[in-house]
Amino acid sequence: MRISNELKVGLTIITATVIFILGVRYFEDLPLFATTYDLSAEFDNAGGLIPGNTVRVNGVNVGSVNEVYISTETGKVEVKFHVDRNISVTEGAYAKVSGIDALGAVRLDLYLGPLDAPRIPEGGRVAVGDGNDIFGDITARAPEMLERVSSVLDGLDTVLLETGTMLSQPESDFRSTLRSVNGSVTELQSLLAAERNRISAILQNVEEATGSLKTLTSENGPAVSKLVEDLSVTIATLDRELVGLGQASRSLNVLLDKINNGEGTLGLLVNDPSMYHKMDSTLDGINMLVLDFKTNPGKYLGEMKLVDLF
Amino acid sequence: MVLNPIQSMGRYSQLLFKAFGAVPEFGTYRKKLWEQMMRIGVDSMPIVMLAAAFSGAVTTVQTSYQLVSPLIPKSIIGSIVVPSMILELGAVVTGFILAGRVGARIAAELGTMRVTEQIDALEAMGLNSIGYLIVPRVIAGIVMFPVLYVAACFVGIGGGMMVGHLGGFVPIGEFVDGAREFFQPFDPIFGLIKSLVFGFTITSVSCFKGYYTAGGAEGVGRATTQAAVASCVFLLLADLILAATLL
Amino acid sequence: MISVKNLYKSFSGKEVLKGVDLDILEGETLAIIGRSGSGKSVLMKHIIGLLQPDSGSIMVDGVDINKVSYADLRSIRQHFGVLFQGGALFDSMNSFENVAFPLRTFTSMSESEVQRVVLECLGMVELPDVGAKMPSELSGGMQKRVALARAVALKPRYILYDEPTSGLDPETSNTIDELIQNLADQLNVTSIVVTHDMHSVLNIADKAAFVHDGRMHWTGTIADLHASTDQVLRSFVKANEYQIGV
Numbered sequence: 001m002r003i004s005n006e007l008k009v010g011l012t013i014i015t016a017t018v019i020f021i022l023g024v025r026y027f028e029d030l031p032l033f034a035t036t037y038d039l040s041a042e043f044d045n046a047g048g049l050i051p052g053n054t055v056r057v058n059g060v061n062v063g064s065v066n067e068v069y070i071s072t073e074t075g076k077v078e079v080k081f082h083v084d085r086n087i088s089v090t091e092g093a094y095a096k097v098s099g100i101d102a103l104g105a106v107r108l109d110l111y112l113g114p115l116d117a118p119r120i121p122e123g124g125r126v127a128v129g130d131g132n133d134i135f136g137d138i139t140a141r142a143p144e145m146l147e148r149v150s151s152v153l154d155g156l157d158t159v160l161l162e163t164g165t166m167l168s169q170p171e172s173d174f175r176s177t178l179r180s181v182n183g184s185v186t187e188l189q190s191l192l193a194a195e196r197n198r199i200s201a202i203l204q205n206v207e208e209a210t211g212s213l214k215t216l217t218s219e220n221g222p223a224v225s226k227l228v229e230d231l232s233v234t235i236a237t238l239d240r241e242l243v244g245l246g247q248a249s250r251s252l253n254v255l256l257d258k259i260n261n262g263e264g265t266l267g268l269l270v271n272d273p274s275m276y277h278k279m280d281s282t283l284d285g286i287n288m289l290v291l292d293f294k295t296n297p298g299k300y301l302g303e304m305k306l307v308d309l310f
Numbered sequence: 311m312v313l314n315p316i317q318s319m320g321r322y323s324q325l326l327f328k329a330f331g332a333v334p335e336f337g338t339y340r341k342k343l344w345e346q347m348m349r350i351g352v353d354s355m356p357i358v359m360l361a362a363a364f365s366g367a368v369t370t371v372q373t374s375y376q377l378v379s380p381l382i383p384k385s386i387i388g389s390i391v392v393p394s395m396i397l398e399l400g401a402v403v404t405g406f407i408l409a410g411r412v413g414a415r416i417a418a419e420l421g422t423m424r425v426t427e428q429i430d431a432l433e434a435m436g437l438n439s440i441g442y443l444i445v446p447r448v449i450a451g452i453v454m455f456p457v458l459y460v461a462a463c464f465v466g467i468g469g470g471m472m473v474g475h476l477g478g479f480v481p482i483g484e485f486v487d488g489a490r491e492f493f494q495p496f497d498p499i500f501g502l503i504k505s506l507v508f509g510f511t512i513t514s515v516s517c518f519k520g521y522y523t524a525g526g527a528e529g530v531g532r533a534t535t536q537a538a539v540a541s542c543v544f545l546l547l548a549d550l551i552l553a554a555t556l557l
Numbered sequence: 558m559i560s561v562k563n564l565y566k567s568f569s570g571k572e573v574l575k576g577v578d579l580d581i582l583e584g585e586t587l588a589i590i591g592r593s594g595s596g597k598s599v600l601m602k603h604i605i606g607l608l609q610p611d612s613g614s615i616m617v618d619g620v621d622i623n624k625v626s627y628a629d630l631r632s633i634r635q636h637f638g639v640l641f642q643g644g645a646l647f648d649s650m651n652s653f654e655n656v657a658f659p660l661r662t663f664t665s666m667s668e669s670e671v672q673r674v675v676l677e678c679l680g681m682v683e684l685p686d687v688g689a690k691m692p693s694e695l696s697g698g699m700q701k702r703v704a705l706a707r708a709v710a711l712k713p714r715y716i717l718y719d720e721p722t723s724g725l726d727p728e729t730s731n732t733i734d735e736l737i738q739n740l741a742d743q744l745n746v747t748s749i750v751v752t753h754d755m756h757s758v759l760n761i762a763d764k765a766a767f768v769h770d771g772r773m774h775w776t777g778t779i780a781d782l783h784a785s786t787d788q789v790l791r792s793f794v795k796a797n798e799y800q801i802g803v
């Protein structure tokens with residue numbers, strides 16, 4: 001059968017239309033057949049986000065950024081993006097810009113809200129999470145944190161050295177010495193408690209950043225990758241040791257409290273070998289850590305400095 | 311008879327104006343439209359696809375040749391080849407090929423009809439020769455150029471991808487990632503608008519040259535050459551104007 | 558009724574028509590004669606508005622065809638059938654489609670009716686079986702006859718023939734002359750025949766008009782033609798190797 005012109009032309013046009021629509025959706029990173037839904041968010045700083053960047057939920061690409069512009073009304077950055085319609089973006093969801101601008105790989109991370117919360121309507125606004133620039137955070141905070149830790153440890157070290165001397169001289173005023181030890185340990189502990197939160201927050205950020213960095217660096221940047229791995233290991237070690245330090249100080253504190261409250265006397269302490277040994281081992285632990293830190297500062301500080309590279 | 315450029319522009323506008331006037335009686339010429347769509351669009355498909363496939367492949371090879379830094383990810387090849395194809399090559403390569411293929415053909419057809427009095431014969435019967443000869447060709451150009459553009463982009467990007475993959479320049483996955491990273495949804499729309507304008511430009515300029523042919527076989531030859539050359543020149547001009555106004 | 562008044566036309570400075578006056582009455586057959594290049598074809602193209610005069614007017618049924626809208630001009634043209642000097646067949650169509658073209662474009666005939674009329678017209682020009690041939694496959698004379706079939710297919714009120722018998726053998730020429738005569742007699746067609754062929758003129762025309770030097774040098778009936786003493790006309794006729802009044 002001879003195919004008529006009408007049919008051939010019609011089929012060609014239809015094929016082209018289908019290819020066009022599917023092609024655009026393909027490169028827009030949209031599901032080829034499902035529909036999408038538009039959302040927006042308002043940032044103080046877009047961190048280099050541009051249209052076409054991907055939108056991810058839990059590391060899965062679910063859409064892309066349509067538009068990024070400075071709102072003339074608010075002066076803030078208005079980001080419009082779309083996600084797969086199957087993703088349920090509910091109230092409580094928030095968006096975050098992540099990735100490293102310098103490497104040209106910025107993306108929008110979407111953290112979904114509770115499943116039972118109402119869905120954000122088409123075109124609706126998603127809240128914004130903070131911490132746009134993880135690496136900036138680390139770079140800014142790391143030296144400060146290290147300095148504080150090291151000064152605390154220095155102080156502790158002095159105190160412990162003194163304590164050691166005291167203990168070897170039973171006739172001295174041990175009670176007053178212990179009181180001063182108590183004071184500095186309390187201080188140390190409150191400091192450590194404060195630092196703990198920050199350290200763990202930073203460590204979490206570092207880990208996130210490391211994760212994103214790892215996904216970014218292919219074999220092209222083995223140096224960067226290696227560096228980040230080292231950094232991660234170092235920080236993990238530091239974290240572990242600080243936990244040990246915290247525990248040690250806490251038990252020291254309990255012990256000293258008991259002495260303070262008169263539950264035991266110097267005689268009791270001296271006469272009770274088990275208690276002495278307990279305290280001794282505790283102090284030993286702290287001491288060892290501190291000594292380790294002092295004799296081998298490079299292990300902690302030297303490698304930490306690498307963070308400044310970023 | 312040599313016309314100066316301003317006179318030519320005037321005659322060209324007049325012809326377009328008459329063609330517009332003939333659009334309402336378009337129903338009469340519908341059959342002609344299908345025929346022209348077939349000739350301008352469907353029949354041009356193979357050569358356009360061939361040229362587009364090669365442009366895509368060459369762009370990929372050249373881009374990867376120029377990418378020497380190991381720090382730049384390979385996906386950049388996709389980020390360069392795909393927008394080049396969509397924004398410029400898809401429409402312009404199609405345009406140049408059709409300026410030669412379709413433009414020359416239209417001018418030769420209409421020119422011959424003019425010098426052998428076939429156009430007079432149409433008019434003498436009471437037909438609107440502009441409506442009958444020019445409107446279907448121009449509409450077919452406007453409709454089919456975007457179709458050819460889509461085919462060119464499809465084949466060009468596919469060709470680039472395949473050569474990148476087979477030649478070991480960039481794996482398909484990375485190519486697509488790179489393309490997606492910098493994909494702007496407006497780009498293909500711009501490409502479509504561009505191809506539509508090119509379709510109009512090439513067919514209308516060639517119709518103008520052919521319709522006003524004078525001077526026998528030699529005149530037909532002259533009109534044919536002029537149609538191909540003028541189509542290319544106006545195509546480049548339109549390309550520049552569109553880029554300046556829409557991008 | 559067609560009436561041409563004081564028609565002037567020049568092409569890039571070269572004056573071709575310098576004040577032509579001509580009246581063609583309803584139902585009559587007028588032969589326009591004149592030397593090659595005298596402007597006969599140009600005059601014919603003015604009558605259907607394919608060329609616009611520099612000055613002067615052409616009235617068809619009382620309407621000045623250069624003063625009406627393009628749409629009106631086109632509806633006037635539909636009353637005309639035109640045979641061009643070169644045939645002007647559409648070379649993208651075969652002979653059948655060429656003859657069928659005006660029928661399909663301007664009538665709502667069924668395809669079987671179109672077929673019947675086309676075959677009838679091709680039969681009239683003695684080419685009943687060239688329907689499937691493309692114009693390029695036909696001889697010059699055959700092309701002209703197919704073009705003639707196309708011109709008469711719609712049975713128009715006016716038919717303009719530009720040299721219908723040039724390039725034809727005498728026998729076919731006679732057939733064409735008869736065809737023109739029959740159309741004129743049976744359908745009361747008003748015919749304008751541009752020709753060199755004095756034999757045809759004497760066969761078919763009621764009147765003759767002699768174009769010379771851009772003007773209607775002489776107009777009159779065939780009887781007047783025989784009696785004319787005009788030197789220019791006589792020498793033109795003599796050159797056709799035809800002795801008037803002998």
Ligand SMILES: Nc1ncnc2c1ncn2[C@@H]1O[C@H](COP(=O)(O)OP(=O)(O)OP(=O)(O)O)[C@@H](O)[C@H]1O
Nearest residue numbers: 568569573591592593594595596597598599600642
């Ligand atoms: N479109 C045109 N442009 C310029 N000159 C033209 C044009 N048409 C006709 N002419 C000139 O007008 C004159 C008359 O031409 P026309 O074709 O009317 O001659 P004709 O009487 O039909 O001759 P023939 O019997 O050979 O057909 C010629 O000298 C020709 O050069």
Ligand SMILES: [Mg+2]
Nearest residue numbers: 597598642719
């Ligand atoms: Mg002539």
